Amino acid sequence: MxxxxxxxxxxxxxxxxxxxxxxxxxxxxxxxxxxxxxxxFCTGFCTDWAQRPEYARVAGHVRLWQDHYPSLPGAPDRELAGSPYLGSPYQFLEKQPGSLPGLERIHCFNYTAALSQGASAGDITQVSDGAQRLASGLIASLLEEDIDQHYARLQQYAEPELYGNEWQAATTLPQS
Structure with missing residues (x-):
């Protein structure tokens, strides 16, 4: 009322x-x-995958909140139910694991991330923190993809930092 x-x-x-x-x-x-x-007019927010042709190939594979937490009987919420259920650095997750490899490379850094990540992607006062989490997540995933290459290069590293002759023993005691 x-x-x-x-x-x-x-x-x-x-x-x-x-x-x-x-x-x-x-x-x-x-x-x-x-x-x-x-x-x-208050239109609210609603994730409508059908309105965005660039999502046509992935929409049916994205895990949504309705897939993870079914709504309570008698209390459906279309906005919440249709929101993507995201991983830590805002990435899409597969509804069925293995159904669309590479989907996790698409990150959702906008208002629809709020249900999974809080207001960090769509709120002016928190967007910097969200961007930091996104960047850290992207860096970690890039490192993970090439971890074998990085580890091999680390093992091949042969340039010594110290040769052992950097320090010379004192020949006298300090005077007080």
């Missing part, structure tokens, strides 16, 4: 047209016509 008698909330309304009639806003909607002085 709204806190003001002149304000009301209409959830789930689908506005089809809006027109101005005698200084009033008239909305035609799935609930009928609404006459009002002011309209505030």
């Amino acid at each position: 709204s806190q003001h008698p002149n304000a009301s909330f209409h959830f789930g309304i689908q506005v089809e047209t809006a027109r101005l009639v005698d200084d009033k806003v008239v909305l035609s909607s799935n609930l009928g016509e609404v006459n009002t002085n002011f309209v505030i």
